[in-house]
Amino acid sequence: MVLYSKKGNIKGMKEKISIPLVQKLVAYSRKDPVRFHMPGHKGGKGLPRRLKALMEKNLFRWDVTEIPGMDNWHSPEGAIEKAQRLLSQLYGADHSFFLVNGSTSGVMAMLGAALERGSKVLLPRDSHKSALMGIILAGAKPVYLKPEVDLELGVATGVPLDEWKKALDLNPDAKAVFVTNPTYQGFCPPASEIAREAEARGIIVLVDEAHGAHLVFSKKLPSSAGKFEIDAWVQSPHKMLCSLTQTAWLHVKGGKLKLDKIRSYLSLLTSTSPSYILMASLDITRAVMEKIGKQWVEKGLELAERARKMINEKTPFYCVGRELKGRGGISDVDLSRLMINVSSAGYTGFFIEKVLRSKFKIYAEYADYSNVYFLLTGGNTWSDVAKLVSALKRFPARKNKLKPVIFPCDIPVCAMDPAEAYFSPGEKVKLEDAVDRIVKDALIPYPPGVPLLYPGEIIEKQHIEAILEIQSKGGYCQGIKNGFVTVVKNG
Numbered sequence: 001m002v003l004y005s006k007k008g009n010i011k012g013m014k015e016k017i018s019i020p021l022v023q024k025l026v027a028y029s030r031k032d033p034v035r036f037h038m039p040g041h042k043g044g045k046g047l048p049r050r051l052k053a054l055m056e057k058n059l060f061r062w063d064v065t066e067i068p069g070m071d072n073w074h075s076p077e078g079a080i081e082k083a084q085r086l087l088s089q090l091y092g093a094d095h096s097f098f099l100v101n102g103s104t105s106g107v108m109a110m111l112g113a114a115l116e117r118g119s120k121v122l123l124p125r126d127s128h129k130s131a132l133m134g135i136i137l138a139g140a141k142p143v144y145l146k147p148e149v150d151l152e153l154g155v156a157t158g159v160p161l162d163e164w165k166k167a168l169d170l171n172p173d174a175k176a177v178f179v180t181n182p183t184y185q186g187f188c189p190p191a192s193e194i195a196r197e198a199e200a201r202g203i204i205v206l207v208d209e210a211h212g213a214h215l216v217f218s219k220k221l222p223s224s225a226g227k228f229e230i231d232a233w234v235q236s237p238h239k240m241l242c243s244l245t246q247t248a249w250l251h252v253k254g255g256k257l258k259l260d261k262i263r264s265y266l267s268l269l270t271s272t273s274p275s276y277i278l279m280a281s282l283d284i285t286r287a288v289m290e291k292i293g294k295q296w297v298e299k300g301l302e303l304a305e306r307a308r309k310m311i312n313e314k315t316p317f318y319c320v321g322r323e324l325k326g327r328g329g330i331s332d333v334d335l336s337r338l339m340i341n342v343s344s345a346g347y348t349g350f351f352i353e354k355v356l357r358s359k360f361k362i363y364a365e366y367a368d369y370s371n372v373y374f375l376l377t378g379g380n381t382w383s384d385v386a387k388l389v390s391a392l393k394r395f396p397a398r399k400n401k402l403k404p405v406i407f408p409c410d411i412p413v414c415a416m417d418p419a420e421a422y423f424s425p426g427e428k429v430k431l432e433d434a435v436d437r438i439v440k441d442a443l444i445p446y447p448p449g450v451p452l453l454y455p456g457e458i459i460e461k462q463h464i465e466a467i468l469e470i471q472s473k474g475g476y477c478q479g480i481k482n483g484f485v486t487v488v489k490n491g
Protein backbone atom coordinates (compact mmCIF):
# COMPACT_ATOMS: atom_id res chain seq x y z
CA MET A 1 0.00 0.00 0.00
CA VAL A 2 1.45 3.37 -1.01
CA LEU A 3 0.56 6.00 1.55
CA TYR A 4 2.59 8.86 0.17
CA SER A 5 2.66 10.52 -3.21
CA LYS A 6 6.04 11.17 -4.81
CA LYS A 7 5.98 14.67 -3.33
CA GLY A 8 5.54 13.24 0.14
CA ASN A 9 1.89 14.23 0.53
CA ILE A 10 -0.26 11.84 2.48
CA LYS A 11 -2.74 10.40 -0.01
CA GLY A 12 -6.28 11.49 0.58
CA MET A 13 -5.21 14.67 2.41
CA LYS A 14 -5.90 17.89 0.57
CA GLU A 15 -3.38 20.13 2.27
CA LYS A 16 0.31 19.67 1.64
CA ILE A 17 2.32 18.54 4.63
CA SER A 18 6.06 18.57 4.82
CA ILE A 19 7.69 15.32 5.94
CA PRO A 20 11.19 15.53 4.44
CA LEU A 21 12.70 12.64 6.38
CA VAL A 22 9.77 10.37 5.60
CA GLN A 23 10.07 11.30 1.92
CA LYS A 24 13.69 10.18 1.97
CA LEU A 25 12.83 6.91 3.70
CA VAL A 26 9.99 6.23 1.26
CA ALA A 27 12.26 6.92 -1.71
CA TYR A 28 14.98 4.67 -0.27
CA SER A 29 12.74 1.68 0.40
CA ARG A 30 10.96 2.04 -2.96
CA LYS A 31 14.29 1.56 -4.68
CA ASP A 32 14.53 -1.95 -3.33
CA PRO A 33 18.17 -1.34 -2.43
CA VAL A 34 20.74 -4.05 -1.85
CA ARG A 35 21.49 -3.59 1.83
CA PHE A 36 24.97 -4.38 3.04
CA HIS A 37 24.68 -1.85 5.86
CA MET A 38 23.32 -2.04 9.38
CA PRO A 39 20.87 -2.97 10.77
CA GLY A 40 21.42 -6.69 10.31
CA HIS A 41 17.73 -7.45 9.67
CA LYS A 42 18.14 -5.83 6.20
CA GLY A 43 14.62 -4.49 5.99
CA GLY A 44 13.22 -7.44 7.97
CA LYS A 45 14.35 -10.09 5.48
CA GLY A 46 15.41 -13.43 6.85
CA LEU A 47 13.37 -13.16 10.06
CA PRO A 48 10.81 -15.86 10.86
CA ARG A 49 7.70 -14.53 9.11
CA ARG A 50 5.36 -14.80 12.08
CA LEU A 51 7.68 -12.86 14.35
CA LYS A 52 8.24 -10.15 11.77
CA ALA A 53 4.48 -9.84 11.24
CA LEU A 54 3.98 -9.65 15.00
CA MET A 55 6.31 -6.64 15.27
CA GLU A 56 4.86 -4.90 12.22
CA LYS A 57 1.27 -5.35 13.32
CA ASN A 58 1.83 -4.14 16.85
CA LEU A 59 4.09 -1.13 16.45
CA PHE A 60 1.55 1.32 17.88
CA ARG A 61 -0.24 -1.13 20.13
CA TRP A 62 2.97 -2.04 21.94
CA ASP A 63 4.20 1.52 22.22
CA VAL A 64 3.49 1.88 25.93
CA THR A 65 5.26 3.25 28.93
CA GLU A 66 5.68 2.04 32.53
CA ILE A 67 2.00 1.32 33.05
CA PRO A 68 1.13 -1.12 35.86
CA GLY A 69 2.20 -4.68 35.04
CA MET A 70 4.67 -3.59 32.35
CA ASP A 71 7.74 -3.44 34.63
CA ASN A 72 10.22 -0.55 34.76
CA TRP A 73 13.51 -0.58 32.85
CA HIS A 74 15.20 1.63 35.46
CA SER A 75 14.51 -0.91 38.26
CA PRO A 76 13.16 -4.06 36.66
CA GLU A 77 11.45 -6.72 38.75
CA GLY A 78 8.94 -8.29 36.34
CA ALA A 79 8.84 -9.01 32.60
CA ILE A 80 11.93 -6.94 31.75
CA GLU A 81 13.92 -8.65 34.49
CA LYS A 82 12.79 -12.06 33.23
CA ALA A 83 13.66 -11.19 29.60
CA GLN A 84 17.10 -9.98 30.70
CA ARG A 85 17.63 -13.24 32.63
CA LEU A 86 16.89 -15.29 29.51
CA LEU A 87 19.39 -13.14 27.65
CA SER A 88 22.14 -13.68 30.23
CA GLN A 89 21.55 -17.45 30.06
CA LEU A 90 22.02 -17.35 26.28
CA TYR A 91 25.30 -15.42 26.49
CA GLY A 92 26.73 -16.99 29.65
CA ALA A 93 26.58 -13.83 31.73
CA ASP A 94 25.67 -13.45 35.40
CA HIS A 95 23.56 -10.41 34.58
CA SER A 96 22.48 -8.68 31.37
CA PHE A 97 20.92 -5.27 30.72
CA PHE A 98 18.72 -4.32 27.75
CA LEU A 99 19.94 -1.02 26.27
CA VAL A 100 17.86 1.37 24.19
CA ASN A 101 20.63 3.87 23.53
CA GLY A 102 23.05 1.64 21.67
CA SER A 103 26.33 0.11 22.73
CA THR A 104 27.37 3.73 23.12
CA SER A 105 25.51 3.89 26.45
CA GLY A 106 26.79 0.45 27.50
CA VAL A 107 30.42 1.34 26.83
CA MET A 108 30.06 4.54 28.84
CA ALA A 109 28.26 2.77 31.69
CA MET A 110 30.76 -0.07 32.07
CA LEU A 111 33.68 2.39 32.03
CA GLY A 112 31.87 4.58 34.54
CA ALA A 113 31.21 1.61 36.81
CA ALA A 114 34.81 0.39 36.65
CA LEU A 115 36.60 3.72 37.06
CA GLU A 116 36.81 6.49 39.59
CA ARG A 117 37.96 10.05 39.09
CA GLY A 118 41.65 9.89 38.18
CA SER A 119 41.84 6.11 37.76
CA LYS A 120 43.84 4.73 34.87
CA VAL A 121 42.42 2.74 31.97
CA LEU A 122 44.48 1.12 29.19
CA LEU A 123 42.95 1.21 25.73
CA PRO A 124 43.96 1.25 22.07
CA ARG A 125 43.96 4.70 20.50
CA ASP A 126 41.49 3.60 17.83
CA SER A 127 38.74 2.68 20.32
CA HIS A 128 35.21 3.89 19.51
CA LYS A 129 34.40 7.44 20.56
CA SER A 130 31.96 6.19 23.21
CA ALA A 131 35.04 5.01 25.16
CA LEU A 132 36.40 8.55 25.19
CA MET A 133 33.01 9.88 26.34
CA GLY A 134 32.94 7.25 29.11
CA ILE A 135 36.41 8.32 30.22
CA ILE A 136 35.39 11.99 30.21
CA LEU A 137 32.24 11.22 32.20
CA ALA A 138 34.22 9.22 34.78
CA GLY A 139 37.02 11.81 34.90
CA ALA A 140 39.49 8.95 34.33
CA LYS A 141 43.04 8.93 32.97
CA PRO A 142 43.48 7.10 29.65
CA VAL A 143 46.74 5.33 28.82
CA TYR A 144 46.61 4.91 25.05
CA LEU A 145 48.17 1.97 23.24
CA LYS A 146 49.34 2.59 19.71
CA PRO A 147 47.78 0.22 17.16
CA GLU A 148 49.85 -0.97 14.22
CA VAL A 149 48.80 0.45 10.86
CA ASP A 150 48.87 -1.63 7.68
CA LEU A 151 50.28 0.69 5.04
CA GLU A 152 48.89 -1.30 2.11
CA LEU A 153 45.34 -1.43 3.47
CA GLY A 154 45.55 2.01 5.08
CA VAL A 155 43.89 0.94 8.34
CA ALA A 156 44.85 0.22 11.93
CA THR A 157 45.15 -3.51 12.53
CA GLY A 158 45.53 -3.74 16.29
CA VAL A 159 47.81 -3.66 19.31
CA PRO A 160 50.11 -6.73 19.50
CA LEU A 161 50.02 -8.78 22.71
CA ASP A 162 53.58 -7.78 23.65
CA GLU A 163 52.54 -4.12 23.67
CA TRP A 164 49.58 -4.94 25.94
CA LYS A 165 51.92 -6.80 28.31
CA LYS A 166 54.40 -3.92 28.33
CA ALA A 167 51.63 -1.43 29.08
CA LEU A 168 50.30 -3.63 31.88
CA ASP A 169 53.79 -3.91 33.42
CA LEU A 170 54.35 -0.15 33.16
CA ASN A 171 50.97 0.64 34.71
CA PRO A 172 50.45 -1.72 37.65
CA ASP A 173 48.08 0.88 39.12
CA ALA A 174 45.69 0.62 36.13
CA LYS A 175 42.12 -0.06 37.16
CA ALA A 176 40.82 -1.44 33.86
CA VAL A 177 41.68 -2.44 30.31
CA PHE A 178 39.31 -1.76 27.42
CA VAL A 179 39.42 -4.06 24.39
CA THR A 180 37.44 -4.01 21.12
CA ASN A 181 36.46 -7.41 19.67
CA PRO A 182 36.12 -7.27 16.68
CA THR A 183 36.96 -3.88 15.22
CA TYR A 184 34.94 -2.25 12.45
CA GLN A 185 37.18 -4.12 9.99
CA GLY A 186 36.43 -7.45 11.67
CA PHE A 187 39.89 -7.75 13.25
CA CYS A 188 39.93 -9.55 16.60
CA PRO A 189 42.66 -8.83 19.16
CA PRO A 190 44.29 -11.55 21.29
CA ALA A 191 41.46 -10.99 23.77
CA SER A 192 41.83 -14.19 25.81
CA GLU A 193 45.54 -13.52 26.46
CA ILE A 194 44.97 -9.84 27.25
CA ALA A 195 42.19 -10.84 29.65
CA ARG A 196 44.38 -13.46 31.35
CA GLU A 197 47.26 -11.00 31.80
CA ALA A 198 44.96 -8.30 33.17
CA GLU A 199 42.96 -10.58 35.46
CA ALA A 200 46.22 -12.00 36.89
CA ARG A 201 47.08 -8.44 37.96
CA GLY A 202 43.61 -7.84 39.40
CA ILE A 203 42.71 -5.40 36.61
CA ILE A 204 39.12 -5.20 35.37
CA VAL A 205 38.57 -6.30 31.74
CA LEU A 206 35.92 -4.51 29.70
CA VAL A 207 35.15 -5.49 26.11
CA ASP A 208 33.44 -3.48 23.40
CA GLU A 209 31.86 -6.25 21.37
CA ALA A 210 29.43 -3.94 19.57
CA HIS A 211 30.24 -5.72 16.29
CA GLY A 212 30.28 -9.20 17.78
CA ALA A 213 26.80 -10.14 19.07
CA HIS A 214 26.79 -12.95 16.46
CA LEU A 215 30.10 -14.56 17.43
CA VAL A 216 28.70 -16.99 20.02
CA PHE A 217 26.46 -18.70 17.51
CA SER A 218 29.04 -20.39 15.29
CA LYS A 219 32.31 -22.21 15.91
CA LYS A 220 33.38 -21.04 12.44
CA LEU A 221 33.68 -17.49 13.78
CA PRO A 222 36.24 -16.01 16.20
CA SER A 223 35.38 -16.50 19.87
CA SER A 224 33.22 -14.03 21.68
CA ALA A 225 35.18 -12.34 24.48
CA GLY A 226 32.36 -13.41 26.81
CA LYS A 227 34.02 -16.85 26.84
CA PHE A 228 37.17 -15.40 28.45
CA GLU A 229 38.05 -14.08 31.90
CA ILE A 230 36.42 -10.72 31.50
CA ASP A 231 34.13 -8.62 33.66
CA ALA A 232 31.73 -6.94 31.24
CA TRP A 233 31.01 -6.81 27.52
CA VAL A 234 28.67 -4.75 25.35
CA GLN A 235 27.05 -5.88 22.11
CA SER A 236 24.86 -4.22 19.46
CA PRO A 237 22.53 -6.93 18.09
CA HIS A 238 21.26 -4.33 15.60
CA LYS A 239 24.56 -4.58 13.75
CA MET A 240 24.88 -8.31 12.92
CA LEU A 241 21.66 -9.83 14.35
CA CYS A 242 18.12 -8.68 13.71
CA SER A 243 17.03 -6.13 16.35
CA LEU A 244 16.04 -2.53 15.65
CA THR A 245 18.59 0.26 15.41
CA GLN A 246 19.64 1.74 18.75
CA THR A 247 19.16 -1.51 20.65
CA ALA A 248 22.05 -3.14 22.46
CA TRP A 249 22.80 -5.23 25.51
CA LEU A 250 25.40 -5.22 28.26
CA HIS A 251 26.58 -8.40 30.01
CA VAL A 252 28.37 -8.67 33.33
CA LYS A 253 30.03 -11.59 35.10
CA GLY A 254 32.04 -12.04 38.31
CA GLY A 255 31.75 -9.65 41.19
CA LYS A 256 34.22 -6.88 40.35
CA LEU A 257 31.66 -4.50 38.86
CA LYS A 258 28.83 -3.36 41.06
CA LEU A 259 25.46 -3.76 39.32
CA ASP A 260 24.06 -0.75 41.19
CA LYS A 261 26.80 1.46 39.81
CA ILE A 262 26.19 0.22 36.25
CA ARG A 263 22.47 0.78 36.66
CA SER A 264 23.07 4.28 37.97
CA TYR A 265 25.24 5.17 34.94
CA LEU A 266 22.73 3.61 32.54
CA SER A 267 19.96 5.67 34.13
CA LEU A 268 22.06 8.79 33.65
CA LEU A 269 22.49 8.00 29.95
CA THR A 270 18.98 6.82 29.10
CA SER A 271 15.59 8.43 28.70
CA THR A 272 13.13 8.18 31.57
CA SER A 273 10.74 6.83 28.92
CA PRO A 274 12.69 3.94 27.37
CA SER A 275 10.99 2.49 24.31
CA TYR A 276 9.07 -0.75 24.85
CA ILE A 277 9.20 -1.27 21.09
CA LEU A 278 13.00 -1.37 21.23
CA MET A 279 12.92 -3.64 24.28
CA ALA A 280 10.41 -5.93 22.53
CA SER A 281 12.77 -6.07 19.57
CA LEU A 282 15.57 -7.17 21.90
CA ASP A 283 13.36 -9.82 23.50
CA ILE A 284 12.35 -11.15 20.07
CA THR A 285 15.93 -11.13 18.80
CA ARG A 286 17.09 -13.13 21.81
CA ALA A 287 14.31 -15.67 21.22
CA VAL A 288 14.99 -15.88 17.46
CA MET A 289 18.71 -16.35 18.00
CA GLU A 290 18.11 -19.03 20.61
CA LYS A 291 16.28 -21.01 17.94
CA ILE A 292 18.03 -20.11 14.67
CA GLY A 293 21.19 -18.24 15.72
CA LYS A 294 23.57 -20.74 14.12
CA GLN A 295 21.59 -20.81 10.88
CA TRP A 296 21.32 -17.01 10.76
CA VAL A 297 25.01 -16.43 11.38
CA GLU A 298 26.33 -19.21 9.14
CA LYS A 299 24.14 -18.07 6.25
CA GLY A 300 25.76 -14.62 6.41
CA LEU A 301 29.20 -16.19 6.74
CA GLU A 302 28.70 -18.54 3.80
CA LEU A 303 27.46 -15.71 1.57
CA ALA A 304 30.47 -13.63 2.58
CA GLU A 305 32.90 -16.49 1.87
CA ARG A 306 31.40 -17.02 -1.60
CA ALA A 307 31.51 -13.31 -2.30
CA ARG A 308 35.13 -13.08 -1.10
CA LYS A 309 36.25 -15.88 -3.41
CA MET A 310 34.47 -14.41 -6.44
CA ILE A 311 35.68 -10.87 -5.78
CA ASN A 312 39.27 -12.08 -5.52
CA GLU A 313 38.99 -14.21 -8.66
CA LYS A 314 36.84 -12.08 -10.92
CA THR A 315 37.36 -8.41 -10.04
CA PRO A 316 40.47 -6.23 -9.81
CA PHE A 317 39.90 -5.76 -6.07
CA TYR A 318 41.30 -7.51 -3.01
CA CYS A 319 38.83 -8.76 -0.44
CA VAL A 320 40.75 -9.44 2.77
CA GLY A 321 40.45 -12.82 4.46
CA ARG A 322 41.98 -15.19 6.98
CA GLU A 323 45.52 -14.52 5.66
CA LEU A 324 45.49 -11.41 7.86
CA LYS A 325 45.54 -13.56 10.99
CA GLY A 326 48.75 -12.97 12.89
CA ARG A 327 49.50 -9.60 11.26
CA GLY A 328 49.97 -6.51 13.49
CA GLY A 329 47.83 -7.38 16.53
CA ILE A 330 45.21 -9.42 14.61
CA SER A 331 44.63 -12.76 16.28
CA ASP A 332 41.54 -13.68 14.25
CA VAL A 333 39.24 -12.22 11.58
CA ASP A 334 35.44 -12.11 11.46
CA LEU A 335 34.85 -13.26 7.90
CA SER A 336 31.14 -12.47 7.86
CA ARG A 337 31.98 -8.95 6.75
CA LEU A 338 33.70 -7.97 3.54
CA MET A 339 36.54 -5.51 3.64
CA ILE A 340 37.39 -4.80 0.02
CA ASN A 341 40.62 -2.99 -0.68
CA VAL A 342 40.20 -0.88 -3.81
CA SER A 343 43.26 1.38 -3.58
CA SER A 344 45.41 -1.48 -4.93
CA ALA A 345 43.34 -1.23 -8.14
CA GLY A 346 43.73 2.57 -8.27
CA TYR A 347 40.40 3.68 -6.75
CA THR A 348 39.43 5.36 -3.51
CA GLY A 349 36.88 3.64 -1.32
CA PHE A 350 34.81 6.86 -1.37
CA PHE A 351 34.49 6.66 -5.17
CA ILE A 352 33.54 2.98 -5.35
CA GLU A 353 30.96 3.38 -2.56
CA LYS A 354 29.34 6.30 -4.38
CA VAL A 355 29.18 4.55 -7.76
CA LEU A 356 27.78 1.34 -6.26
CA ARG A 357 25.09 3.38 -4.52
CA SER A 358 24.15 5.74 -7.32
CA LYS A 359 24.42 3.39 -10.32
CA PHE A 360 23.69 -0.05 -8.89
CA LYS A 361 21.51 0.68 -5.80
CA ILE A 362 24.04 -1.26 -3.73
CA TYR A 363 24.53 0.26 -0.26
CA ALA A 364 27.82 -0.51 1.48
CA GLU A 365 28.18 -0.13 5.25
CA TYR A 366 31.05 2.30 5.04
CA ALA A 367 33.98 3.45 2.94
CA ASP A 368 37.37 4.93 3.76
CA TYR A 369 40.12 6.18 1.50
CA SER A 370 41.38 2.69 0.57
CA ASN A 371 38.51 0.28 1.31
CA VAL A 372 34.78 -0.36 1.18
CA TYR A 373 33.00 -2.45 3.83
CA PHE A 374 29.94 -4.71 3.51
CA LEU A 375 28.12 -6.51 6.33
CA LEU A 376 26.49 -9.85 5.55
CA THR A 377 23.93 -11.46 7.84
CA GLY A 378 21.13 -14.01 7.67
CA GLY A 379 19.04 -11.16 6.23
CA ASN A 380 21.10 -11.07 3.00
CA THR A 381 20.57 -13.32 0.00
CA TRP A 382 22.58 -14.93 -2.76
CA SER A 383 21.05 -12.40 -5.15
CA ASP A 384 22.63 -9.56 -3.07
CA VAL A 385 26.05 -11.16 -3.50
CA ALA A 386 25.57 -11.78 -7.23
CA LYS A 387 24.62 -8.11 -7.74
CA LEU A 388 27.66 -6.92 -5.80
CA VAL A 389 30.12 -9.13 -7.69
CA SER A 390 28.57 -8.24 -11.03
CA ALA A 391 28.84 -4.49 -10.24
CA LEU A 392 32.45 -4.79 -9.04
CA LYS A 393 33.42 -6.57 -12.26
CA ARG A 394 32.53 -3.39 -14.16
CA PHE A 395 35.49 -1.47 -12.73
CA PRO A 396 38.67 -1.97 -14.75
CA ALA A 397 41.97 -2.06 -12.85
CA ARG A 398 43.74 1.28 -13.09
CA LYS A 399 47.43 1.49 -13.85
CA ASN A 400 48.53 3.26 -10.71
CA LYS A 401 47.87 1.98 -7.21
CA LEU A 402 46.89 4.70 -4.76
CA LYS A 403 49.59 5.44 -2.21
CA PRO A 404 48.62 5.26 1.46
CA VAL A 405 48.46 8.52 3.35
CA ILE A 406 51.39 8.95 5.75
CA PHE A 407 50.20 9.44 9.30
CA PRO A 408 52.27 10.39 12.37
CA CYS A 409 51.47 7.64 14.81
CA ASP A 410 53.51 8.65 17.85
CA ILE A 411 51.44 9.29 20.95
CA PRO A 412 51.24 13.11 21.29
CA VAL A 413 52.14 15.17 24.35
CA CYS A 414 49.28 15.29 26.84
CA ALA A 415 48.77 18.56 28.73
CA MET A 416 45.45 17.84 30.45
CA ASP A 417 43.15 14.91 31.21
CA PRO A 418 40.36 14.55 28.62
CA ALA A 419 37.68 15.65 31.10
CA GLU A 420 39.58 18.83 32.04
CA ALA A 421 40.04 19.77 28.37
CA TYR A 422 36.47 18.87 27.49
CA PHE A 423 34.96 21.01 30.25
CA SER A 424 37.38 23.97 29.84
CA PRO A 425 36.27 27.09 27.94
CA GLY A 426 37.24 26.83 24.29
CA GLU A 427 37.78 28.91 21.20
CA LYS A 428 37.95 28.21 17.50
CA VAL A 429 41.23 28.90 15.72
CA LYS A 430 42.40 28.31 12.17
CA LEU A 431 44.06 24.92 11.93
CA GLU A 432 47.29 26.44 10.58
CA ASP A 433 47.46 28.79 13.61
CA ALA A 434 46.88 26.07 16.19
CA VAL A 435 50.48 24.88 16.82
CA ASP A 436 51.13 24.26 20.56
CA ARG A 437 47.44 24.65 21.47
CA ILE A 438 45.49 22.01 23.46
CA VAL A 439 42.61 20.38 21.57
CA LYS A 440 39.17 20.20 23.13
CA ASP A 441 37.62 17.68 20.72
CA ALA A 442 39.27 14.59 19.31
CA LEU A 443 40.73 15.12 15.84
CA ILE A 444 40.13 11.94 13.87
CA PRO A 445 41.32 11.84 10.27
CA TYR A 446 39.70 9.36 7.88
CA PRO A 447 41.77 7.46 6.79
CA PRO A 448 42.78 5.72 8.93
CA GLY A 449 40.07 6.55 11.52
CA VAL A 450 42.55 6.49 14.40
CA PRO A 451 42.46 9.66 16.51
CA LEU A 452 45.44 11.85 15.74
CA LEU A 453 44.78 13.94 18.84
CA TYR A 454 42.55 13.35 21.83
CA PRO A 455 41.12 16.13 24.06
CA GLY A 456 43.91 17.47 26.27
CA GLU A 457 46.71 16.74 23.76
CA ILE A 458 48.95 19.35 22.12
CA ILE A 459 48.80 20.09 18.38
CA GLU A 460 52.18 20.03 16.67
CA LYS A 461 53.18 21.15 13.18
CA GLN A 462 53.40 17.52 12.00
CA HIS A 463 49.75 16.92 12.99
CA ILE A 464 48.56 19.91 10.98
CA GLU A 465 50.60 18.78 7.97
CA ALA A 466 49.11 15.27 8.21
CA ILE A 467 45.54 16.60 8.35
CA LEU A 468 46.11 18.90 5.37
CA GLU A 469 47.58 16.04 3.38
CA ILE A 470 44.67 13.72 4.16
CA GLN A 471 42.20 16.44 3.19
CA SER A 472 44.08 17.12 -0.05
CA LYS A 473 43.65 13.45 -0.98
CA GLY A 474 39.89 13.45 -0.51
CA GLY A 475 39.85 12.33 3.12
CA TYR A 476 38.40 14.37 5.97
CA CYS A 477 39.09 15.04 9.61
CA GLN A 478 36.41 14.79 12.29
CA GLY A 479 36.84 17.75 14.67
CA ILE A 480 37.82 20.24 11.94
CA LYS A 481 35.05 22.46 10.59
CA ASN A 482 35.65 24.86 7.69
CA GLY A 483 39.37 24.79 8.46
CA PHE A 484 38.89 25.64 12.18
CA VAL A 485 39.71 23.55 15.25
CA THR A 486 38.37 24.02 18.79
CA VAL A 487 41.13 24.46 21.37
CA VAL A 488 41.25 25.20 25.09
CA LYS A 489 41.12 28.97 25.65
CA ASN A 490 44.42 30.43 26.86
CA GLY A 491 44.68 32.14 30.24
Ligand SMILES: Cc1ncc(COP(=O)(O)O)c(C=O)c1O
Residues within 6 Å of the ligand: 101, 102, 103, 104, 105, 107, 128, 130, 180, 183, 184, 208, 210, 211, 236, 246, 247, 248
Ligand atom coordinates in the same frame (compact mmCIF):
# COMPACT_ATOMS: atom_id res chain seq x y z
C1 LIG B 1 33.55 -0.43 17.92
C2 LIG B 1 32.23 0.22 18.23
N1 LIG B 1 31.83 0.34 19.52
C3 LIG B 1 30.67 0.92 19.85
C4 LIG B 1 29.83 1.43 18.88
C5 LIG B 1 28.54 2.07 19.30
O1 LIG B 1 27.47 1.24 18.96
P1 LIG B 1 25.97 1.78 18.86
O2 LIG B 1 25.84 2.33 17.48
O3 LIG B 1 25.12 0.57 19.06
O4 LIG B 1 25.79 2.81 19.90
C6 LIG B 1 30.21 1.35 17.53
C7 LIG B 1 29.35 1.92 16.49
O5 LIG B 1 29.46 1.67 15.32
C8 LIG B 1 31.44 0.76 17.19
O6 LIG B 1 31.87 0.69 15.92
